Amino acid sequence: MSKPTITSAHPLTHGLLVAAATGIVGLLIVVPLASVFAEAFAEGPAAWWRALAHDPDTRHAIWLSLTVAPLAVAINTVFGVATAWLVSRFRFPGRSLLITLCDVPFSVSPVVAGLALVLIFGRQGLLGPTLESLGWKVIFSWPGLVLATTFVTLPLVVRELIPVMEAIGPEEELAAVSLGASGWQVFTRVTLPNIRWALLHGIVLANARAMGEFGAVYVVSGHIAGATDTMPLRVEKLFQEYRTPASMAVASVLAGLALITLVAKVVIERRLEAEARELEAARSLPDTLDTTPLDTGFSTATKGLTS
Amino acid sequence: MSIHIRGVSKSFGTFKALDNVSLDVPQGTLLALLGPSGSGKTTLLRIIAGLEWPDSGRIEEDGEDITDRHARQREVGFVFQHYALFRHMSVFENIAFGLRVRKAPKQEVEAKVNELLHLVRLDGLGARKPAQLSGGQRQRVALARALAIRPKILLLDEPFGALDAKVRVELRQWLRRLHDEIGMTSVFVTHDQEEAFELADEVVVMNHGRIEQRGTPEEVFEHPATPFVMDFLGNVNVFHGRVEKGQAFWHGIPIDYPDYPHSQARPARVYLRPHELDIARAAAEQPGGNAATAAAVTGSLPASVLRIARSGAISRVSCRPDGSDTELHVDLPTDTARDLSLQPGERVTITPRKVRVFLPDPEYVI
Structure with a gap:
């Protein structure tokens, strides 16, 4: 499908607009990103590797990020699928409120989110003392990091799934039930394959956000090197300590992850568009293809159906 | 298997979809539920299938109360209005679905599906995806999928609604012959009187959640019981x-x-x-x-x-x-x-x- 283009624009206006857009994207995105890599590899790949692998605190930060982010994404995946299913398959009082509340993390500053968690789980908080007496430490510890990361990435999966599940509708699931499938069979064989690309898209976005989260994590972590520092926190700390090459090395890992995410996103979005087209094709019925004769060899075919 | 519906009512909010409906469908009958949209015919069909729960009233099969039985245990074949084929599965896997969730042995599944593919005249198309089929072909896949579980009752919701006129007439005659061969108790929903009269042994005309008239096509056409039936037959x-x-x-x-x-x-x-x-x-x-x-x-x-x-x-x-x-x-x-x-x-x-x-x-x- 060709998109409409404006042909009446003056060549000069046209050229200026293109230059401005390219200039801004280049200046704000391409140049800074390139300079991160340039900085990180300024002293060669060996120095880059040393900065990452030979500093125990940096090693710990990378490991922590690689633990916390998948945990938060896993929680959000379960929550997102369950909520999207609930919201798209049922009408109940408070439904739109629930959808709106899912969006709160988008509009609340991550620092505020972190502070809120401290107010609840901190030593003087609502639940903190009880949890501490049970031997659970949330704030200044990894559970706090997971909670904060889950909070800020909460809308990403559920927001991705609701429109897709609404568009698909419940008919296939009902058909599966009437054919004898259990709830779990319906989910794994019908629902999940239908939403897989949307789900993957949500997971990729949530993972990118989780890996890069700074504000909320900063508040709940206490910023303890070798204990609660994640990669973004480590970048900031190294930078404050005037260890710019080491800082940039960690930053380049984050930037690399972002680039991988970008590629994954583009690939998945293509699949999503293809699926949307397929859904549309499945709803329209090209009857001209139908050339099968219907009226031959009947009685032989029905044997065995008359049980 | 015979179906007995006893005093079934169902409301959606303030809308009364079914109002104390009672209906007997004898074994082997092909029955049409005919009525305008909003008359409650689809709701009744879905209640028989267990896809919708009645607010009051009972459903019986051969005298056995099945009102509280879950859809997956009802042994009912349901053909949805827009077929609801599993988009990501091949035609073969669509038809095999009911057998696979019952953990049927592989050879049995294969034999059964091929037999059904032959029955619905789709031999050799098992590997296609639903999107690669015409409307009439999809309809027949939906039918084969419903028949695969050897249902005791076959329910069809506007089975020909989405097809063009020529395919519709052809498929209608085919379905009638299929019913004569298998002799399964079948109920289908339609708003098209021509379809109901041509296909069904008995026609039930519905309006505002109630049954206006029930009878053979001749009875309903020659002796409309109410002004609504007369008007609706047009x-x-x-x-x-x-x-x-x-x-x-x-x-x-x-x-x-x-x-x-x-x-x-x-x-x-x-x-x-x-x-x-x-x-x-x-x-x-x-x-x-x-x-x-x-x-x-x-x-x-x-x-x-x-x-x-x-x-x-x-x-x-x-x-x-x-x-x-x-x-x-x-x-x-x-x-x-x-x-x-x-x-x-x-x-x-x-x-x-x-x-x-x-x-x-x-x-x-x-």
Whole structure:
């Protein structure tokens, strides 16, 4: 499908607009990103590797990020699928409120989110003392990091799934039930394959956000090197300590992850568009293809159906 | 397997979809639920399938109460309006689904699916995805998928609604033959009376969540029980007349109506089907003759021809009866119409062979 283009624009206006857009994207995105890599590899790949692998605190930060982010994404995946299913398959009082509340993390500053968690789980908080007496430490510890990361990435999966599940509708699931499938069979064989690309898209976005989260994590972590520092926190700390090459090395890992995410996103979005087209094709019925004769060899075919 | 529906009601919010509906479907019947949209026919079908729960009432199969049985245990084959084929599965896997979730052995699944593919004339298309099939082919995959679990009842929701006219007629005849072969108790929902009459052993006409009439296609067509059924079956001339002393009067023509023997006149609706009227060129008018008196004597009505429309084997003559503003349609075989060669403006007499009279609903009578 060709998109409409404006042909009446003056060549000069046209050229200026293109230059401005390219200039801004280049200046704000391409140049800074390139300079991160340039900085990180300024002293060669060996120095880059040393900065990452030979500093125990940096090693710990990378490991922590690689633990916390998948945990938060896993929680959000379960929550997102369950909520999207609930919201798209049922009408109940408070439904739109629930959808709106899912969006709160988008509009609340991550620092505020972190502070809120401290107010609840901190030593003087609502639940903190009880949890501490049970031997659970949330704030200044990894559970706090997971909670904060889950909070800020909460809308990403559920927001991705609701429109897709609404568009698909419940008919296939009902058909599966009437054919004898259990709830779990319906989910794994019908629902999940239908939403897989949307789900993957949500997971990729949530993972990118989780890996890069700074504000909320900063508040709940206490910023303890070798204990609660994640990669973004480590970048900031190294930078404050005037260890710019080491800082940039960690930053380049984050930037690399972002680039991988970008590629994954583009690939998945293509699949999503293809699926949307397929859904549309499945709803329209090209009857001209139908050339099968219907009226031959009947009685032989029905044997065995008359049980 | 026979189905017995006993006093089923269902509301969606304030909308009453089913209002105390009772219905028996004997073993081996092909039954049509016919009605306009919102009449509750699809809701009834889904309640039989267990996809919807009734607010009150019971559902029985062969005398066994299955009201609380979950859809997956009902052994009902359901064909959805838009087929609801599993988009990401091949045709083969779609049909195999019911067997796979029952953990049937692999060879059995393969044999069964191939048999069904043959039955629905889709041999060799097992590897296709639903999106690569035509509407009629998808419909048949949906049917094969429903039949794969050896259901005791087959339910079809507007089975031909989304197909074009030619495929629809072909598939309809095919489904009728299939039903005659398998003899499975089947219920289908439709808003198309032609479809219901051609396909079904029995027709149930529904309106506003209630059953208006139940009977064979002939019974329903020849003896509509209520004005709604008459109207819904469509293609009918409706006039206002009156009844008194066992007779109804339509433009002065008396029609026997023994159900109302009272002497107090009441308004009534008179229904005339276009193909149950005779039309003839009027004899030259006698000078000073009184048209109304003549009509009452001969039982025929003077009218003038407005126009003639030919559509295939049937021609429709539109007339205006004298002293009336309402048009009256008469259907004639095109050959007869050609022989008669009526022209607009010509004088004719119309003689009804059959007239139906309905009094307004009693609740409107003060």
